[in-house]
Amino acid sequence: GLPTLQGYGLTETSPVVSCNPIHKIKVETVGPPFQGNQVKIAEDGEILVKGENVMLGYWNKKEETAKVIKDGWLYTGDIGEIDPQDGYLRITDRKKDIIVSAGGDNISPAKIENQLTNSPAIEQSMVYGDRKNYLVALIVPSKEFSNQKEKINEIVNDVNNNLTLIEKIKKFQLINESFSIENGLLTPTMKVKRNKVILKYKNILENFYKK
Incomplete structure (x- = not known):
């Protein structure tokens, strides 16, 4: 078969x-970035790119162009980090998905969700907690674990052990319906439509924070 190599890029x-x-x-x-590309990480973690491959701008959209290209740097909207030893780039989240806690801390939900779904018992998850005092999660268990909340709780606790205090999941709810393109909760590229999920499960999510 053909080798598959993971890379990163944008239309821009x-x-x-x-x-x-x-x-x-x-x-x-x-x-690592290709020769001719310059990549750096902004103070807020956003990946910035400069090079001959970066677009001049959006056609007839000066205002939109000015929002994403500043001093020659393209603001990608992605959050990442560069390994100081070899220069390899790692994508950790989308800037628009970052959760800001009640205390003002920036938290990457994708980091936590990826750790949860590393378990075969968890099919999908979505972490929630913007402007809240703690994080909660909606978890779609795999079919064989759909009625095993104690097992899922063990997995959540194991994940929490590898997270900082502000990243820990305090409460979670199992849901039986998977996020899918058909029900409008996934994009065609299989990314969770967070706003749609939050809207659908608003009552469950807000009940997590009721005393």
Whole structure:
């Protein structure tokens, strides 16, 4: 078969920024930037890109262009980090998805969700808690674990042990319906439509915070 290499790019970068070289693959990353690309991380964690591959701007949309290109740097809207040892780039979240706690801390929900779904018992999850004092989660269990809340609780506790205090899941609810394109809770690229999920399960989510 053909080797598959994980990389990173946007339409605005024509379209590739980085890629894992076949001789040194780090599966948790999107590889080092290509020659000619400059990549840096802003203070808030956003990935910025500069290079000949970056677009000049959106056609006849000066205001939109000015929002994403500043001093020649493209503001990608993605959150990431660069390994100082080898320069490999890792994507950790989308900036618009970052949760800001009641105390003003920035929290990556994707980091927590990925750890939860690493377990075969959890099919999908969504972490919630913007402007709240603690985080909660909606969890879609795998079919064989649909009635095993104690097992899911063990998994959540194990994940919490690897998280900082502000990242820990304090409460969760099992839901039986998977997030899918058909029910409008997933995008065609299989990303969770957070706003749609929050709207659908608003009562459950808000009940987590009632005393």
